[in-house]
Amino acid sequence: MARIVVVGAGIAGAAAAYALRGHTVTVIDGAVSVGGKLRTSSFGGVAYDEGAEQFLVRTPEALDLVAALGLDAQVVHPDASRAAVWSRGSLHPLPARTVLGVPSSVQSLLGLLNVGEVVRAAADLAMPGKSPRSDVAVGGYLRRRLGDAVVDRLVDPLLGGVYAGRADELSLFATMPAMRADPSAIRSARAAAGAADAGPVFATLAGGLGQLVPATLSASGAQVVTGRMVRRIERTALGFRVVHGPTVDEQAVDVDAVVVAVPAAPAARLLADVAPLAAAELGGIEYASVAIVSFAYADPLPGEFTGFLVPAVEGRAVKAVTFSSLKWAHVEGALVRCSIGRAGEVELLQRSDEELISLAAADISAMTGLPAPVESRVTRWGGGLPQYAVGHLDRVERIRAAVGLVPGLAVCGAAYDGVGVPACIRSGYAAAACILAPAAG
Ligand SMILES: Cc1cc2nc3c(=O)[nH]c(=O)nc-3n(C[C@H](O)[C@H](O)[C@H](O)COP(=O)(O)OP(=O)(O)OC[C@H]3O[C@@H](n4cnc5c(N)ncnc54)[C@H](O)[C@@H]3O)c2cc1C
Missing domain, CATH: 1.10.3110.10 (protoporphyrinogen ix oxidase, domain 3)
Known part of the structure; x- marks a missing residue:
């Protein structure tokens, strides 16, 4: 039975811990709660996702995990056939397939x-x-x-x-x-x-996708430590020393193996000593920031579409609008979720919450005729999504090769083979397999 630390309690780290169940696993996250970009909170009187809101079901990982955790009764599918694009002054159905x-x-x-x-x-x-x-x-x-x-x-x-x-x-x-x-x-x-076979493309959990990480961690049997940033990973004679917490309260844990399941920038810092070539490559992966502006309306939502994308050439602040209460049967009321921030739109996201709210509300009003919302909330995801630039696949190969030179070390998460929830789960499982492979051999 190996002693393993998983750094990062997002869905990738949680999946790695789940695949490593049976070993002595500690999952350490710097945030006050687990979940990373999966976070559900109350808004407009319902459980509402502030980050990722759905997962692809055409690849099996997320749906299989949900079933293994006993959450399948909560699986709901959206009406995706009614998505639209805003173009030249009106909404058009998004072409199928x-x-x-x-x-x-x-x-x-x-x-x-x-x-x-x-x-x-x-x-x-x-x-x-x-x-x-x-x-x-x-x-x-x-x-x-x-x-x-x-x-x-x-x-x-x-x-x-x-x-x-x-x-x-x-x-x-x-x-x-x-x-x-x-x-x-x-x-x-x-x-x-x-x-691609027919049938639904996406699903979510009626109680919120934010449940997925806590449920996965609980089923993994891992010890979970939150509110402690991992600051360094060092090699020891027998494995690794993982140092975490603020300088005034630094603690170290000695383990046989480490899974680094954090975004590229913190991963680069953590791997600087143990896998410097991987760290240098990770340092080259850029991220885009996103803000989710959520609105509750007193009036019913316009019924034709469940949401729409807004091309950058249209010159609007919002890039996507979801009529959550139309898209998801379980979301009551009249809730709308707007996404703001395309790679490079730094100045836009530097605006205050009040400015983002008024920009998004004005865009929605101009495009759909909805009056002012009665409740609003801004959730900022600084460095939310990795940018897979030209050459990304080769870069990831070089990272994996460099990490592979260090027995007992593995990486996973959105920076590598896909940003979606199923891809992150898959990368968590693959990282666990890397750790276990030498032991099995
Ligand atoms: C706004 C938004 C909407 C999205 N919508 C969808 C969607 O609908 N469907 C979908 O499939 N995907 C969606 N995505 C993408 C998907 O949610 C993410 O790519 C995925 O959740 C990333 O998981 P992860 O485990 O790799 O990383 P994260 O969720 O980023 O988790 C990493 C964890 O590491 C912790 N951490 C970082 N540094 C340290 C450190 N030094 N020490 C300890 N802990 C550390 C962080 O606190 C965090 O909890 C969305 C992303 C965003 C930002």
Whole structure:
């Protein structure tokens, strides 16, 4: 039975601890409570998610974990068929079966784009070329294949929703591996969309997604320590010394193995001595900040759509709006969740809570006609989402290679192989497997 510290009690760290159950595991987090970007609190009289609000069910990890924890009775699915895009003064249904905004048919673009833009996108089907052999920016690649309108009014807003990132910066290979299938972006999207089975795409827990991490940690049997930042990880003759807490109250724990499940910047600091090459690579991963502005309205919400994306070219502060009470049957009242902050929008997020509230409320009012909200809240996620820049997959390979040189050390979390909840769970399991593999061998 190994003694293991997991640094970071977000979903990745919790999943690692769960996979390591049976060993002596201590999970240490610097925040006052566990969960990281999964946090549920009361708003508008209901349990409301301030960070991640849903998880993908087309990959099994999150749903399987939920079932293993006995939370499956709480699983609810949204009505995702009624998502929209705000474009040129009105809401348009989001084309069905896209891969992060890349359409799987030309016809699905009609209405959202003008005829000239649709014809330009259709050129992709006849355009010669090879599917990309080396990584490129999503924007550069897709602007050439499909034209600017598809990128600006579909791909960029969808990438903004998932990564808070910009199409012209993000890696094609890391964010849209499906585009490697065929030189035609539309045919690649069609193949990927065709492979996806019918049925719901997302789910959440009726009592809030914030329950997932505490439930996972409780099932893991790990000891959980909160409010203690891990400050250093040192090598010892037999393993590692993990030093945590403020300088005036420093404590150290000696263990056989360590899983580092924190974002890239703190991971870089913690690995500086034990895996300097990995630390240097982690230091190069940038993050985008996000603010979630939540509103409760006295009036009923407009009923046609469950939410909409707002392309950056529209010049609005909000980048996504979710009519939570329409999207989720279990959310009572008239609650709306707005997301603000695309990579690079530093000045916007430096504004006060009051300014963000009035900007978001004005945007919503202008786009939907809703009057002023009766209750508002701002949740800031500084450095909330890692930006998978061109070359990200190679960078992650170099990080894993450098970490792999140190037996008993593993890393996991959103910085590596996907920012979504299932991907983070998968990375937590993989980190646990790395730790256990030498013991098993
Ligand atoms: C606003 C927002 C909305 C999102 N919505 C969705 C969504 O709907 N669906 C989805 O799938 N994904 C969503 N995501 C992405 C997803 O929530 C995150 O990528 C994921 O939860 C990250 O999990 P993690 O365990 O890697 O890291 P985190 O959740 O960041 O956890 C890391 C933990 O490490 C701790 N920590 C950091 N440094 C130290 C240290 N030195 N010592 C000790 N502890 C430390 C932190 O306190 C934190 O608890 C969203 C993200 C944001 C920001």
